[in-house]
Amino acid sequence: MSPRTAPNLPDEGLAIGFQPSSPAADTRKLHRLYRALDRDERPFLGFPSHLGQVMAELAPLLGTFVDQRSGPYSPTVFDAGTGEYEKAVLTYFAALAGASPEEAHGYVAASSREALLHGLVMARRGLPEPSVYVSEQAHFDVVRSCELLGMNTVRVNALPDDTMDPDDLRRQTRMRRGAGALVVATCGTPLRGAIDNVAELRAAAAAFGPVRVHVDASAGGLTAAHSDQVPSWSLAHGAYSITLSGHRLLGLPVPAGISLVRREQDAPTALGIQMPDRLVVGSRSGLSALLLWTRLRSLGRAGVAAAVARCQDVAGYALERFEAAGASPERFPGSLTVTFDRPPDRVVDKWRLECFGDRARITTTGPMTHTAVDELAAELSAVRQGLAA
Secondary structure (H helix, E strand, O other): OOOOOOOOOOOHHHOOOOOOOOHHHHHHHHHHHHHHHOOOOOOOOOOOOOHHHHHHHHHHHHHOOOEEOOOOOOOOOOOOOOHHHHHHHHHHHHHHOOOOOOOEEEEEEOOHHHHHHHHHHHHHOOOOOOEEEEEOOOOHHHHHHHHHHOOOEEEEOEOOOOOEOHHHHHHHHHHOOOOOEEEEEEEOOOOOOOEOOHHHHHHHHHOOOOEEEEEEEOOOHHHHHOOOOOOOOOHHHOOOEEEEEOHHHHOOOOOOEEEEEEOOOOOOOOOOOOOOOOOOOOOEEOHHHHHHHHHHHHHHHHHHHHHHHHHHHHHHHHHHHHHHOOOOOEOOOOOOEEEEEOOOHHHHHHHOOEEEOOEEEEEOOOOOOHHHHHHHHHHHHHHHHHHHO
């Protein structure tokens, strides 16, 4: 077997053997991993610095097993008592997205992709033969989810600021007149954190047949909900469904996605079976909902708004400092994302920067403080001076 095709085998020291291992030895291994992941050992510009505090708050929940057999709004004898907590979380996020609990329903998913799958499935129901219109700047999860669901995707051009081009969407839907359009808008594009204008996109597609807009707001929904002067982005602006997430900004130790869909009467299945809900999974963990509830209660709406404002302040500061360092930074108004010229690999590796071609980016959540911005800006400046020399 050639080196190119040789399997990447696991570390022998981590192999799971026939006999139990030594708990003390395994604990030492996990402690070493924890130190390797610790932000003080290796900065990671995107995850929270307050995870220690969060874990202290949430530690009692990690010893529980919560198996949810249905959606939060479906009565079931298997409810472990966590359904009310999940509904409280959904009510909070529905309000952020401009809807009341009577107008939208959904559930807390194990990840943003799971929530996205649910939103896409629900949004395409009732459309004749819909294609899914996806911006070239959408997250790759959108395209991957459409592949998994067997949906036909149509690529739509983006404007220079990374938002979907309404004129190109109008041209694309005109060519498929009457088939129905499922438009996926993005609130927080991967590179610049741009926000698509839901009202404009819906109007552009509606001229040529029925349309529904799903918003992938996993990256930018919390920020947009607490910002002024952002484009229309939510259920309040005409979206049919929306995917949100809060684990990165809120500092959860696990991913969590939120799927919200406008309420309407569910029709029976092809077999004539009335389904109480149409979740992506049948049995699911209730832990994510409990973690979200605990964190949101500890912050309150005022605390979340303050966290967003702090992150936006750091993003604005980074824009100024990186400009002074000659790194050609860019930032979509109100976004927590700042992009700049990609530095050498040693700087990328040290700061664990996410890169897209010749651009790198930071997201000003967690450890990205004013001090961290100054340190990174100093390195960017030194790189530029070294190149000039």
